[in-house]
Amino acid sequence: MAYMTYSGPADVVLLVGSQRIELPGLMVNMGQTHTDTFRLGILPDRQEREQCSWVEITLPDGYKQSGQVTHTAFGLLVFSTHDQWGMSALQP
Numbered sequence: 100m101a102y103m104t105y106s107g108p109a110d111v112v113l114l115v116g117s118q119r120i121e122l123p124g125l126m127v128n129m130g131q132t133h134t135d136t137f138r139l140g141i142l143p144d145r146q147e148r149e150q151c152s153w154v155e156i157t158l159p160d161g162y163k164q165s166g167q168v169t170h171t172a173f174g175l176l177v178f179s180t181h182d183q184w185g186m187s188a189l190q191p
Contacts, residue, residue, distance in 0.1 A: 103162075107126065109156050113148065
């Protein structure tokens, strides 16, 4: 399996408690670090990132990933899809 990387605009949704925060066209730096683990670099001034528990991301070509946030740091979210077998075949 090839790991994916992407830098550019994407539609991002952060879940903070029961609130969905939609961030269309947000500039991101995304990369797959393991079969089911992704890192998502976003602007550090997005205070929501510190408290979000779930993230959804849609790239311009329709590729989507979402998962539980497992770690936050300055300008960075790490999330897991819990898809250890990498079922990305369902992607467009």
